[in-house]
Amino acid sequence: MRNALRSGAAALVLAALIAGLVASIHGAHNAREEIATQAALPRVDGRVDIFHSAEQTRFVRFVVDHVPAHDRVRIVMPPPTRVTDQRTICGRMPLVARYWVLVYELAPRASVCDSSARWVVYFGVPPPPGGTVYRFTSNYAVVRL
Amino acid sequence: MTIIAAVLMGLAGHCVLRLLVRRLPLRAYGVLATAGLSVLLGAAVIGLLTTYVAVLELPTRVWAIVGPIVIALAVLGFLPSRVFAAMRLPPEDSQPAVRRMWAADGVVGGVIVALGAVLLTGSSKLVVFSNDEWAIWAMRGRTLSLAGHLDPAVFQGGAAQYQHLDYPLLVPSLIAWADGIAGHPDDSGAHVLLILLTLGMLAVVGWAANCLAGPYAGVCSVLLIAGTPRLLAPYGLRVFADVPLAAFAVALLLVLAMWIVHGDSRMLAVAAALAVGTAAVKDEGVVFALAGLLAALVVPAQVRHARRQVLFAAGTMIASMLPWLAWTRAHGIESDLINGQTLTPQHLRQVAGYSGLVVRLIVHYWPGYGWWGIAGAVFAVVLAVTVPRLRRLTAYLCLAWLIAVVGMWAQYVISAGRYQSVVPIPVELRGHFGSSATRVLLVPSIVASLAIPLLAGSLVPRLTRPVRHASQHRQPRTPVREHPATAATE
Numbered sequence: 001m002r003n004a005l006r007s008g009a010a011a012l013v014l015a016a017l018i019a020g021l022v023a024s025i026h027g028a029h030n031a032r033e034e035i036a037t038q039a040a041l042p043r044v045d046g047r048v049d050i051f052h053s054a055e056q057t058r059f060v061r062f063v064v065d066h067v068p069a070h071d072r073v074r075i076v077m078p079p080p081t082r083v084t085d086q087r088t089i090c091g092r093m094p095l096v097a098r099y100w101v102l103v104y105e106l107a108p109r110a111s112v113c114d115s116s117a118r119w120v121v122y123f124g125v126p127p128p129p130g131g132t133v134y135r136f137t138s139n140y141a142v143v144r145l
Numbered sequence: 146m147t148i149i150a151a152v153l154m155g156l157a158g159h160c161v162l163r164l165l166v167r168r169l170p171l172r173a174y175g176v177l178a179t180a181g182l183s184v185l186l187g188a189a190v191i192g193l194l195t196t197y198v199a200v201l202e203l204p205t206r207v208w209a210i211v212g213p214i215v216i217a218l219a220v221l222g223f224l225p226s227r228v229f230a231a232m233r234l235p236p237e238d239s240q241p242a243v244r245r246m247w248a249a250d251g252v253v254g255g256v257i258v259a260l261g262a263v264l265l266t267g268s269s270k271l272v273v274f275s276n277d278e279w280a281i282w283a284m285r286g287r288t289l290s291l292a293g294h295l296d297p298a299v300f301q302g303g304a305a306q307y308q309h310l311d312y313p314l315l316v317p318s319l320i321a322w323a324d325g326i327a328g329h330p331d332d333s334g335a336h337v338l339l340i341l342l343t344l345g346m347l348a349v350v351g352w353a354a355n356c357l358a359g360p361y362a363g364v365c366s367v368l369l370i371a372g373t374p375r376l377l378a379p380y381g382l383r384v385f386a387d388v389p390l391a392a393f394a395v396a397l398l399l400v401l402a403m404w405i406v407h408g409d410s411r412m413l414a415v416a417a418a419l420a421v422g423t424a425a426v427k428d429e430g431v432v433f434a435l436a437g438l439l440a441a442l443v444v445p446a447q448v449r450h451a452r453r454q455v456l457f458a459a460g461t462m463i464a465s466m467l468p469w470l471a472w473t474r475a476h477g478i479e480s481d482l483i484n485g486q487t488l489t490p491q492h493l494r495q496v497a498g499y500s501g502l503v504v505r506l507i508v509h510y511w512p513g514y515g516w517w518g519i520a521g522a523v524f525a526v527v528l529a530v531t532v533p534r535l536r537r538l539t540a541y542l543c544l545a546w547l548i549a550v551v552g553m554w555a556q557y558v559i560s561a562g563r564y565q566s567v568v569p570i571p572v573e574l575r576g577h578f579g580s581s582a583t584r585v586l587l588v589p590s591i592v593a594s595l596a597i598p599l600l601a602g603s604l605v606p607r608l609t610r611p612v613r614h615a616s617q618h619r620q621p622r623t624p625v626r627e628h629p630a631t632a633a634t635e
Contacts, residue, residue, distance in 0.1 A: 017361070
């Protein structure tokens with residue numbers, strides 16, 4: 001009985017050891033691939049093009065250059081062509097994934113909906129007339145309120 | 146600069162560890178335990194300090210308050226023993242739970258070094274580039290480091306869709322720490338600090354498993370955890386909180402097991418500090434820390450006032466959470482999942498009907514080694530319950546696993562139906578599981594895997610070299626010898 005117990009335990013540990021070894025080699029391989037993937041991400045002016053659009057990535061730099069670090073911004077984006085998320089931001093329904101990327105890239109310039117915003121960032125939307133407009137392209141501009 | 150950030154974090158943790166164990170950790174517990182626990186405790190120190198500084202509306206930039214304190218702790222950890230003696234810490238009479246296994250610990254260390262080389266080589270290329278990174282963790286970290294305070298527009302900014310405002314600040318604090326030491330936003334530094342938490346967990350697990358279950362358990366445990374699908378990559382290489390949470394929770398569960406088996410009260414003190422860290426990573430951390438502490442309350446170490454000590458450890462963890470909880474409640478911030486809307490009797494009655502679906506989804510999405518891992522764990526438990534010496538450890542592991550799984554099940558059930566005005570509850574649940582289950586169920590999945598080396602490993606006979614005595618003739622070879630821990634138990 002004791003021998004059977006020990007044999008069973010030894011077999012189980014051996015199986016776990018082999019499974020762990022194979023799986024960790026696989027995990028290490030995946031890690032190298034992940035690192036290589038991130039290293040190979042397309043870059044625009046030395047920065048990762050996380051929008052997958054050189055125009056949008058350059059526009060973020062344009063906003064950062066114009067808006068002081070501690071000013072607050074309101075973001076206006078076009079609605080998504082297909083609604084996958086019902087969240088609204090400042091009464092609009094943007095493509096939230098892209099919104100979060102933009103908010104992250106603009107940090108520490110906080111995104112707000114209220115009157116504390118000193119700037120409006122038009123991201124893919126032509127700005128209305130009025131205010132001091134810093135235009136990057138026709139649909140990308142930042143307006144000082 | 147990343148190296149400086151990591152070394153300072155580890156040295157601050159070393160000081161905390163020295164205060165907790167009241168001895169030189171390296172001498173008392175060896176390299177693996179000292180390195181692993183120092184990294185984890187250092188991260189907990191930075192997380193807690195930054196959180197407290199932030200809620201007190203003091204500057205969160207590194208060099209204002211947190212950095213000087215961390216440096217002071219790092220230096221304090223190397224002061225002579227008489228300085229610590231002068232602090233008149235409460236005396237600790239028990240002996241440190243140590244079993245020197247140089248070869249086994251060396252193999253574990255070698256595996257961890259190899260994994261570290263794989264994960265850290267090229268880490269300077271790692272960037273923030275996936276959804277939860279920019280929407281939750283890096284966003285908050287960058288605000289702490291660049292804005293320099295808990296900017297209400299971000300940390301209370303529900304209207305502008307800032308996400309999971311209730312999440313605690315340990316991971317954002319580490320991002321801010323890396324930024325602060327580098328002097329600029331440093332994606333690579335944040336990744337490296339989080340990778341070090343993974344490696345720290347592996348060191349603690351390898352050391353504890355060797356101590357608990359003999360020389361095969363350590364390397365087997367480390368390989369099983371490192372091989373857990375998606376753990377090293379992608380999750381371990383992203384600025385997510387899930388792998389750091391697993392690092393703290395798994396280390397906590399193993400250190401508690403050390404206390405239960407060996408009765409070394411220093412381990413309970415370390416476990417309390419790890420519980421503080423676990424609760425400071427993510428909301429689910431409270432569930433996992435309580436799972437370990439409740440299991441230890443039911444199956445305590447066989448020492449005087451054991452249950453009272455566990456309650457004190459749990460109280461320490463809860464007390465550490467209070468400043469952040471008070472700040473979030475004061476600003477009307479609640480959990481997205483468990484909150485005033487989802488905890489009403491009407492909502493609970495409505496979602497109770499989906500309990501079975503949640504069980505089926507847990508089975509479907511179970512991460513790690515899947516049901517092969519569970520089958521192996523069950524087999525190990527069946528073997529272990531036949532051995533009286535292993536029943537306490539078996540009961541503790543099973544209880545901790547069960548409480549953790551039930552906790553996650555309850556979280557999924559209670560949080561169901563939040564978007565029922567938009568999508569049917571079963572569709573919402575499937576979406577919630579699809580986006581989160583392989584990450585938040587990592588901890589119970591790893592605990593199940595660890596049952597194999599921890600329980601079955603104790604029963605494996607140990608291969609030893611024959612002892613040679615100079616004064617005697619050559620001894621006959623005895624290639625298979627019983628592991629000392631297994632002797633006289635069956």
